[in-house]
Amino acid sequence: MSAPQSVADSVLGLTQSELLLFRQQQQILAQRSHHGGGMPDRGRGTSRQSQPSSRAASAASSQGVTGRIILDPHSLQNLYLHLDNLMRSIQRRIGELEEATEQSVQTQSSRATSAMHDADAQITRMRRILRDIDTLEQDFEKIKKIRDKVKQLRNNVDQVSERLERSRPSPHVAGARPRR
Incomplete structure (x- = not known):
């Protein structure tokens, strides 16, 4: 078996966080391949050729080859497939979250619309009640004036009486007859 090809990580033009993610994904893939839990190969059967490169990737990652990234064709192909599956999984999750967000927004919008309609109905009801109160206050004032007039008339009648x-x-006076 020949030594796996590797390249200095600085040559790839990746940022530190991208390099870290790249190494992590390469380790995950190497561990899955080594333990038999590799990613599906899009309908391709497993071959014996994947074992040496997976072992090499696993060995290189466990030996901590710092500053170097393994670039044998099979490891890169497997890593590409792994990252492609990971991207699809992330995109699917983003789609699910977007759909859930849209449903939540629609639900909240519906609730807000319903609350606004209820508030409008309550405002209309309150305005009607206030108009009725104003009408009743006016009637009360009229009745109060009528009551005062009736009281005044009663006092006048009592005085006249x-x-x-x-x-x-x-x-008691003699000869006087009561009037009828």
Whole structure:
């Protein structure tokens, strides 16, 4: 077996976080391949050729070859497939989250619309009640004036009645007959 090809990680033009992610994904793939849990190969059967490169990738990653990345064709193909599957999984999850967000927004919008309609109905009801209160207050004032007039009339009638009583001759006087 020949030594796996590798290249200095600085040659790839990746940032530190990209290099770290690249190494992590290469380790994940190497571990899956080594333990028999590799990613599906898009309908291709497993071959014996994947074992040496996977072992080489696993060995290189476990030996901690710092500053170098293994670039044998089979490891790169497997890594490409792994990252492609990972991208599809991320895109599917993004789609699910977008759909859930859209449903949530629609639900909240529906609730808000319903709440606005309820609020509008309550405002209309409150305005009607306030108009009724104003009408009742006006009626109350009218009735109060009428009551005051009736009281005044009753007082006038009582005064007139008292005057009549005083002006009448008393029934004790001789010859006087009560009026009818």
